[in-house]
Amino acid sequence: MDIQYFDSHAHYDDEIFNQDLEDVLENAYKLGVTKIIDVGYNEETSKHAINIATNYTYIYATVGTHPKYCNNYTNVDFVYELAKNNKEVVAIGEIGLDYHWEHDKDFQKKYFMKQIDIANTLDLPIVIHNREADMDILHILKNEIKPKVDCIFHCFSSSLEVAKEVIKHGWYISLSGTVTFKNARNLHEIAQYVPIDKLLLETDCPYLSPEPFRGKRNDSSKVMYVADKISNLKNVSIEEIANATYSNACRAYKIKEDK
């Protein structure tokens, strides 16, 4: 096969895919996107991710409670149960902290830590959602995470200094379509900085379509535009970016590399 890509973060539970999900996934596969992680963010979407992963051998699931859903009523017992009992589940996530919107920071921290504990117990990597919460995320991870548990910072949007800190700990940085935006100079710098063996690619579809599809529905086939932009920024071939990020994602998620 030609170049193969790994889309390490997608949300196919979104109703925007209701009409043509099968076609979208088939098309992406034909174009070389031969591995996809479907990411849960609450109980319903975590179950949905497991369903998709059950139906498609090249799709894997994560289960978790996004900070947006951390409140008085939250119960993360399902995360442990689903992760423990379904072999399609390759990570806990997306979990983390989101201080962009008005949410109770204490609940966010509490359930972030509870879910880190589940990852520690089950020895699964963690998909981190971090928005405007750099210091608290790093602080909590440093204190709570077991050394052998890996972290993937999805849709990285923090500063170069934070990127350096993430890399220093041996964690992974995943870049999305936002790196293709002309004015995303900070992300361009980060793409150039991140060692090629610590980089992952994602679409975060249906959101964050890369240029030239900005504002339209995103899907996994467009992960190659992210790869292309990074290959330009790093001045290496797109094959090299695709291969490295494919291997990195397999390593991070402990998926067999069956190319």
Ligand SMILES: [Zn+2]
């Ligand atoms: Zn996220």
Ligand SMILES: [Zn+2]
């Ligand atoms: Zn997401």
